[in-house]
Amino acid sequence: MKNSMDFNIKKLKEGSKDEFEKFYNCYVNRIYTIIYRVVYNEADAEDLTLEVMMKVYDKIRTFRGDAKLSSWVYRIAYNHGISFLRRNKRTVSLEVSDHSYEDKHIDYLEKKEVAYLVRSKLMELPEKYRVALTLFHFEDLTYKEIAYTMGIKMGTVKTYIHRGKEELKTLIGQLS
Amino acid sequence: MELDNILKSIAIEEASPDLVYRWKMNLMARKAARRKTSLWPYIAFPLLFSGVCYYIVAFKENILEYFMTDRFAWVMERISYSLSQFVDSGNFHTWSIVLSLTLAVISLIWYFATDLRRDSAPIRF
Numbered sequence: 001m002k003n004s005m006d007f008n009i010k011k012l013k014e015g016s017k018d019e020f021e022k023f024y025n026c027y028v029n030r031i032y033t034i035i036y037r038v039v040y041n042e043a044d045a046e047d048l049t050l051e052v053m054m055k056v057y058d059k060i061r062t063f064r065g066d067a068k069l070s071s072w073v074y075r076i077a078y079n080h081g082i083s084f085l086r087r088n089k090r091t092v093s094l095e096v097s098d099h100s101y102e103d104k105h106i107d108y109l110e111k112k113e114v115a116y117l118v119r120s121k122l123m124e125l126p127e128k129y130r131v132a133l134t135l136f137h138f139e140d141l142t143y144k145e146i147a148y149t150m151g152i153k154m155g156t157v158k159t160y161i162h163r164g165k166e167e168l169k170t171l172i173g174q175l176s
Numbered sequence: 177m178e179l180d181n182i183l184k185s186i187a188i189e190e191a192s193p194d195l196v197y198r199w200k201m202n203l204m205a206r207k208a209a210r211r212k213t214s215l216w217p218y219i220a221f222p223l224l225f226s227g228v229c230y231y232i233v234a235f236k237e238n239i240l241e242y243f244m245t246d247r248f249a250w251v252m253e254r255i256s257y258s259l260s261q262f263v264d265s266g267n268f269h270t271w272s273i274v275l276s277l278t279l280a281v282i283s284l285i286w287y288f289a290t291d292l293r294r295d296s297a298p299i300r301f
Contacts (some may be wrong), residue, residue: 009185024199032191054198054206118182137180137187165179 007069012060022130024053028138029072030138031077037130038081048084048152052077067148074149078131121171129164136161218287222280229272236260 007026011019022171031052050156065074122130127149136157137144147154236259262268 020203025282026195027186028195028199029191032195033187033189036189040220042192049191049195050199050202054202057203057206115186118187122183122186122241131265133183134187137184169179 009060009063009065013063020057023056027052027073031065031073033073033134034077034131035081035084037123038078038127038132039084041160044084045081048080049077052080055080056155068145069150071145074122074135074140074141078149079151098173118168118170124171125164125167129160129167132157132160133164133168215287217228218283219280222276222283225279226272226276229268229276233263233268236263 007023007083008019014044019045023157026107029050032049036042039048040093052073056073059076063069068077077089086144125133131150132146135149137140141149143154143157146157152160237254
């Protein structure tokens with residue numbers, strides 16, 4: 001049984017250490033990203049990433065293969081992030097926002113600075129747009145998989161991505 | 177620069193490198209917590225207990241026949257007499273078996289109950 005990211009699910013279910021190390025190395029940044037885009041706090045995102053990894057390690061035996069392994073993992077990560085937010089009843093603070101960037105014309109900025117600007121503005125979007133846009137730009141995620149991950153309809157995903165981009169464009173000026 | 181390209185380039189954040197170390201430590205801790213205790217004492221001890229009960233019965237049956245020569249025999253007789261008083265009171269064979277089985281069942285329940293509790297234990301970081 002092979003997955004698109006070339007994992008042997010049978011070995012994962014048997015608790016193979018090597019396979020899990022491969023899995024960890026492949027997914028750690030993706031899981032971290034989803035959670036970070038939900039909770040917007042590096043320390044919390046790291047702790048939650050480890051919790052999700054543990055959850056996957058514990059629950060992999062229950063994975064039936066109805067969805068792709070990646071979608072299943074992203075869904076766990078997203079739900080874990082959301083329930084953390086609900087549990088802590090915390091609103092996302094916007095620490096990174098640096099308004100000095102807005103005054104400069106985007107063409108004069110280096111690539112890294114542009115990325116920094118977009119990243120900071122991305123975090124100002126509502127959580128659902130942030131996550132939808134993030135997932136959309138993961139290498140292998142379709143609308144259907146994003147819908148599965150976020151537990152919403154495919155049409156809603158398209159709306160979130162479209163509105164997210166529009167809001168992002170407004171936030172960063174005439175970037176495109 | 178196209179917004180989609182920028183978004184693609186920043187889609188995946190870099191987690192801190194020490195996450196790998198923390199993950200491995202957590203995994204080891206989880207494996208240690210899940211290590212099952214051995215099942216054999218839960219089976220062996222009740223059997224041993226029933227063996228001891230059987231030995232007491234055999235001892236009672238044979239001691240008077242073979243050791244009635246001196247003071248030692250008198251001590252042993254007293255001991256065996258006391259034992260026989262205990263052993264002959266009621267149906268000792270039946271009760272020893274019942275007690276052994278009860279102990280075995282309680283041991284197994286204890287074993288599997290603690291096993292379940294281990295599985296549902298919260299993850300500690």
